[in-house]
Amino acid sequence: MSSQQSTQTMKPATAAKKLGVYLPATPASFQEGVVTRAELNELQANPPQWLSELRRTGPHPRPVVAAKLGVSIAGLARGGVTEALTTEQIEALKQESPEWLEKERATQAEVRKEAARIKKRNAERAEQTHD
DSSP states (O other): OOHHHHTOEEOHHHHHHHHTOOGGGSOHHHHHSOEEHHHHHHHHHSOOHHHHHHHHHOOBOHHHHHHHHTSOHHHHHHTTOOSOBOHHHHHHHHHHOOHHHHHHHHHHHHHHHHHHHHHHHHHHHHHHHHO
């Protein structure tokens, strides 16, 4: 790794996205600074207490909320979820299992199934062209 790579900096929003945390819930010192690639690697390898707690309890950014609920980010929006949610709120939604969540989970399952079918078909085609 060159020294240029280790001194690259990123905005706090980018670092928060890479860490899978909701930027407004991070400490002010994190939000107001810049993060080097080395600092990001250190945060990932040895997360401080605030980072571990955020990852455990939230609030979580929408991509994390969507993943925990098994839906797409667009599905969250269609369900009216536009804010970051805590782990507790996500668990409550799972328990309530509103109609929109069931519908979006089914949609997401179909999308994954179709993606797997296309991947398999493309692999078979690639294999046939090499025979």
